[in-house]
Amino acid sequence: MARQFKRHDRSDIFIHWFNAACWLLLLVxxxxxxxxxxxxxxxxxxxxxxxxxxxxxxxxLVIHEVIGFxxxxxxxWYLAVNARGSLFFLKEIFIVSPTxxxxxxxxxxxxxxxxxxxxxxxxxxxxxxxxxxxxxxQKAFAQASVAGGVVIAVTGVIMFLSDKxxxxxxxxxVSWAVTLHFIAVGVVFAGLLVHIYMAxxxxxxxxxxxxxxxxxxxxxxxxxxxxxxxxKVKTAPKSEG
Amino acid sequence: xxxxxxxxxxxxxxxxxxxxxxxxxxPAVVPAxxxxxxxxAPLVKGLVGLTGLGVLAMLGRQLFAGSTDKHxxxxxxx
Ligand code: HEM
Numbered sequence: 001m002a003r004q005f006k007r008h009d010r011s012d013i014f015i016h017w018f019n020a021a022c023w024l025l026l027l028v029x030x031x032x033x034x035x036x037x038x039x040x041x042x043x044x045x046x047x048x049x050x051x052x053x054x055x056x057x058x059x060x061l062v063i064h065e066v067i068g069f070x071x072x073x074x075x076x077w078y079l080a081v082n083a084r085g086s087l088f089f090l091k092e093i094f095i096v097s098p099t100x101x102x103x104x105x106x107x108x109x110x111x112x113x114x115x116x117x118x119x120x121x122x123x124x125x126x127x128x129x130x131x132x133x134x135x136x137x138q139k140a141f142a143q144a145s146v147a148g149g150v151v152i153a154v155t156g157v158i159m160f161l162s163d164k165x166x167x168x169x170x171x172x173x174v175s176w177a178v179t180l181h182f183i184a185v186g187v188v189f190a191g192l193l194v195h196i197y198m199a200x201x202x203x204x205x206x207x208x209x210x211x212x213x214x215x216x217x218x219x220x221x222x223x224x225x226x227x228x229x230x231x232k233v234k235t236a237p238k239s240e241g
Numbered sequence: 242x243x244x245x246x247x248x249x250x251x252x253x254x255x256x257x258x259x260x261x262x263x264x265x266x267x268p269a270v271v272p273a274x275x276x277x278x279x280x281x282a283p284l285v286k287g288l289v290g291l292t293g294l295g296v297l298a299m300l301g302r303q304l305f306a307g308s309t310d311k312h313x314x315x316x317x318x319x
Contacts, residue, residue, distance in 0.1 A: 033255070034252050035251065035252055035253070036251040036252040036279070037251075038279045038282060039252065039278065039279060039282040041286065057255045058255050058257060060255075061255045061257065062257065109295075112298075112299045112302065113295065113298040113299055113302060114298075114302070115302065115306060159254070162254070162256075163256040163257065163258040163259065163260055164258050168261070171272075172272070172274075175272045175274040175275060176274040178252075178254070178274065178275075178278065179274045179275070179277050179278040179281065182278055182281070182282075182285070183278075183281050183285060186281075186285030186286075186288065186289060187285070187288065189289055190285075190288040190289045190291070190292040191292065193289070193292045193293055193295075193296050194292050194295060194296055197296045197299060197300065201300065201303075202299065202303065203303065
């Protein structure tokens, strides 16, 4: 087998799929909790049907809240067992090199949808600037999911407490929490469509997809897709995996 | 679920604990946050629609033009 480079720890792989599963369940149940013809993404039949299925909207809310807390506990566990990995992740996704990364992003969007011709016609080289551990597309989505995740968790807890410890004075905060919760989910979900396409469907990223199960990627993938990262790790002692 | 009898300011929240007195004496005022949520909804849907279109464009390219220049692509640090 070609030389392999370690990309994800066991705990990274677990938290990723745990998060994905929670997201799916929280989306399915959460959309059923909104019921307003001006907002419902799938029409008002969906919330009505889902509520009926679980014996009422109250039950649906309990289910959504329980999954939400399990989701948050998962991340508390992850932060506790892999603080170093979390820090590495946050550093990698929030440090952006404006010229290199923006050029990458613009070119990549054209290449993925229209191909190299339009770039060549404008006299721009279709060559992508090399990227680090994450490329700019991954960084943008990861930033949205971290920031969105924090907003979703905080506003979720505020809504959860709204009929427990909060009184009348908190009505304003609670109702803004509803709105922000909804917007944050929407923004992350928009990114998620691209994330799932790039990670699971696009053939070029197949080795990246496999790495979310095995933890490692082959050398030529690391060199071509994450050149700056490859330069850093290629001289390191043979990585395990 | 608490629904004001005089004005139903959708969306309504479910309360598992006690929401207090539900027989409000005046019509409910639609809070600014709910108006904002309603106004944000088409924007959020638009954003999801746009990224969805982007994905469809990428998928289309993958299906019709994809495999031929795959190797070139890899050489470009894709
Ligand atoms: C079916 C659903 C999903 C699939 C197939 C999937 C697949 C993947 C893969 C293969 C990677 C590794 C990429 C690499 O290391 O090069 C990854 C990374 C990541 N995933 Fe997912 N994922 C899914 C759902 C989610 C969800 C729901 C979220 C969060 C809301 C999420 C957040 C992330 C983040 C933040 C990263 C690291 C940055 C990045 O590579 O974009 N994923 N995912």
